[in-house]
Amino acid sequence: MQGVNVKSEIGNLKKVILHRPGDELLNLTPNTLEELLFDDIPFLPVAQEEHDAFAKILRDEGVEVVYLEDLMAEVLDAKPELRRQFLDQWIYEAGIRTEMYHDIITDYIESNYADTKAMVMKTMAGINLQELPQKDTHLLVDMVSDRCKLVCAPMPNLYFTRDPFAMIGNGVSINRMYSQTRNRETIYGDYIFKNHPDFVGTPEYYSRNDTFHIEGGDILNINEHVLAIGISQRTEPDAIDHIAHNIFNDETSPIDTILAFNIPVSRAFMHLDTVFTQIDRDKFTIHPGIMGPLTVFEITPDGKGGTKIRERNEDLESVLSEYVGEKVTLIPCGGGDRIAAEREQWNDGSNTLCVRPGTVVVYQRNNVTNDVLYKNGINCLVMPSAELSRGRGGPRCMSMPAWREAL
Ligand SMILES: NC(=O)NCCC[C@H](N)C(=O)O
Known part of the structure; x- marks a missing residue:
């Protein structure tokens, strides 16, 4: 059909x-x-x-x-060039506006969710800050933030x-x-x-x-x-x-x-x-x-x-x-x-x-x-x-x- x-x-x-x-x-x-x-x-x-x-x-x-x-995984498997575009859009619409966090989240997804359907399901589930590797950023926010909070909200x-x-x-x-x-x-x-x-x-x-x-x-x-x-x-x-x-x-x-x-x-x-x-x-x-x-x-x-x-x-x-x-x-x-x-x-x-x-x-x-x-x-x-x-x-x-x- x-x-x-x-x-x-x-x-x-x-x-x-x-x-x-x-x-x-x-x-x-x-x-x-x-x-x-x-x-x-x-x-x-x-x-x-x-x-x-x-x-x-x-x-x-x-x-x-x-x-x-x-359906979404089939789209991304058939057109791998859309995977990055989709991830960028998803991260942006989750309210992440800094390059540093954009890159941390992208690296985390790309290194842990190679399987497309698992990646799609992860974007639906959301990401908790404590899942992400802690970088030695020397940023005040990383010193004071609660490590247990959602950086990308679930749906x-x-x-x-x-x-x-x-x-x-x-x-x-x-x-x-x-x-x-x-x-x-x-x-x-x-x-x-x-x-x-x-x-x-x-x-x-x-x-x-x-x-x-x-x-x-x-x-x-x-x-x-x-x-x-x-x-x-x-x-x-x-x-x-x-x-x-x-x-x-x-x-x-x-x-x-x-x-x-x-x-x-x-x-x-x-x-x-x-x-x-x-x-x-x-x-x-x-x-x-x-x-x-x-x-x-x-x-x-x-x-x-x-x-x-x-x-x-x-x-x-x-x-x-x-x-x-x-x-x-x-x-x-x-x-x-x-x-x-x-x-x-x-x-x-x-x-x-x-x-x-x-x-x-x-x-x-x-x-x-x-x-x-x-x-x-x-x-x-x-x-x-x-x-x-x-x-x-x-x-x-x-x-x-x-x-x-x-x-
Ligand atoms: N068509 C519907 O009535 N959908 C139910 C949506 C429930 C959902 N928790 C919502 O508030 O949007």
Whole structure:
């Protein structure tokens, strides 16, 4: 499969990009949790077991699972001239601005991580000062600094592959992220989409150097013609204006409508996919907190290279029914019980990954919501979730579909 093809949220899933959590999770500490967007520290061996179970569920359903770290290593192995360029960029974006530290870190990586995949994994994990050889620099900073501190921060959110880049039809958005900690994640996607033979040539609708922030969790492919994007904590309206312009001006794209959903700014609602995901042709699972009137802006081309915007103030069900083309049912997370809804929403009860219409991957811990899904005829593929859920993302957040069959 060359390129990408994602024109719905529910078409038969054929290929997905994941990242198996690695040593970056070992570099989470209580003092850095908030900055690194975690609420607790997952136990790595169990998080990896859970993630392997997720990958197995997908493979058993006939999905090709590819890993971000393998794609990146394949790029660098095929084009060794990019290795140094990548390392320089990674070091610079980690905030290292002095030649001396740049050279120390480069030497350390080059002498200890000859294997490309190990090197890629190390860039994800981060570097502690005490790993580096202590030079006789006679610099005051080296005399007084705490030897146990991260000189290159880890990227613990990488296992949420949904966010740093997002497929839109046959194109991709390489995102500018909301937080400093997640911005370096997009380096990998940028190299892969510019260089990997399976992805090169994919139209790029947004670039990591664009000004405003937008994240993949806010981008939902409703159908071939309609895209939904959340205006959220993570995605600014200006980014949506910009991406709309680029999509409408790509004559190969059939998308003619973008729906911008204005959702409340909060951590529990950080992305559109934390408040609703599509699970069948006519069914969505949603957080009851956003039921009721919601402001939705319908953006369409104006025929002169610009866009026109129409404001809708209807409930979510009416808006989705209109664009999905049939009457939709919204299944509330927690089955209508407010406490269960809030608890399970916090652990991504409405963040499911649809493998084909009516079949979704869900977290085991959201048993109240999962029972409601079963009662509505949904086939739930249940994955273990005690540790992975500590990062505040569910099966949709942990996966980036690259290919879905047409409905
Ligand atoms: N699409 C998503 O909702 N992704 C989950 C991202 C969780 C991560 N800890 C974050 O705060 O960015």
